[in-house]
Amino acid sequence: MFDFQGYGPRLLEGAWLTAELAVLSLIAALVIGLMVASAKSSRSMTLKSVATVYTTLIRGVPDLVMMMLLFYGGQIGMNMATDGLNAWLGTDMFINVNAFAAGVVTLGVIYGAYMSETFRGAFLAVDAGQMEAARAYGMSPWLAFRRVRFPLMMRHALPGINNNWLVLLKSTALVSIIGLSDMVYVADQATKATHQPFLFMLPVGLGYLAITAVSELVVTGLKRRFDVGFSQAT
């Protein structure tokens, strides 16, 4: 029973792929989110409008459509680029868009948009005097961000980040449409072959629960870390 009719190893591989994809996409989303939030609060009108177009577009289009656009569109774009280079250099290159990388990029780009709104709200929640003091003591913009703005902002951003992360994790199931064998895809294949949905779908559900349980622990730790100076108030 516990060899899952021979699908056990593939299910485990699928679970690993899901976890890997989710964590890498999260990192991409956080980096993109921070950059876009900074762009939105910058003084440059160009940066501001590019960032606004990005978040409006991404949040208005279904994840599934976005993923297909980026995956197939990415391949077409890559082909056009290599064709151009080949014509110019007289070579014969072909670059295949890797499905895993495409998944990470797509999820990162989509959830980066949601993260950016979370970060923007959190930036605004930090008292302006804190950054003013950082500037007044000669901190460079990067130092002030690292030492003052980021740690103060994270307190406000964590609940939103956690929320986005949980949605992102579950969106990883979408990557099966671009040919990746995540755990949902494997379980679906197995169910179709064996007609035993509970045997495969229940463990998959538990797999997601296991990942979220671990992430709750991490979030609790981070919350404690960024509450320093606030929770001790007398």
Place this chain on the structure above:
Amino acid sequence: MADSEIPLVVRDLHKSFKDVSVLNGLSLEAHEGDVITLIGASGSGKSTFLRCMNLLEVPDAGDIIVHGEPVAFKQHNKTREPASWKQVERIRSRLAMVFQGFNLWAHMSLIGNVIEAPIHVLGVPRRQARERGMALLERVGLADRADYFPAQLSGGQQQRGAIARALAVDPEVLLFDEPTSALDPELVGDVLAVMRELADEGRTMVVVTHEMDFARDVSSQVIYLHEGRIEEAGAPADVLKKPNSPRLQQFLAPRF
């Protein structure tokens, strides 16, 4: 005296916000050991003037010269900007500011606040910064509160801590922006006492304040601002005891 020997020279500053002109040609020279107090009604431009000195506000025209080094400016899209933010950061680290709202970094302990700029901006080794930081907290009477966070301290303690943070960078000039205005009356005395000590030991200070007793007893020069202009300036004995301008007379008149 050559500019290079004067800690802070400010010449003919102008500043407008939108169409409202806030500073209309303000100048000041803070010599070694001077305590200059800026007084005036709210809206007179005294805080903006002070904030221009370390470029928290960028003046539209005028010069700021710190120990002979003028801040370089350039025009960018019709607004004036410092030519080099690196230079501004260097100059800011030599002029320490104490804010009305304290602005201690809320996520750092008191000693963490005091050693932050020395370590990360000036590159002082951590142990050395900590030793000196503890000595400064001792000075302002907060040695036993070193590991407390700002939220655990009273306003007066936070402001004395903020003064220790300012002293920690060994500034050429201390800038005070209404340091006692946000404090409960019974906490004002402790902060002023620390400031008096600093004045006595020859620190160069520019202080925006409403504390007329402090201005009278401690300052070497009092500047009265009105609508972004210097209406009257001089020794406190002259300016505060025998004001010439009717506006200043009215400003100083007892309110009760």
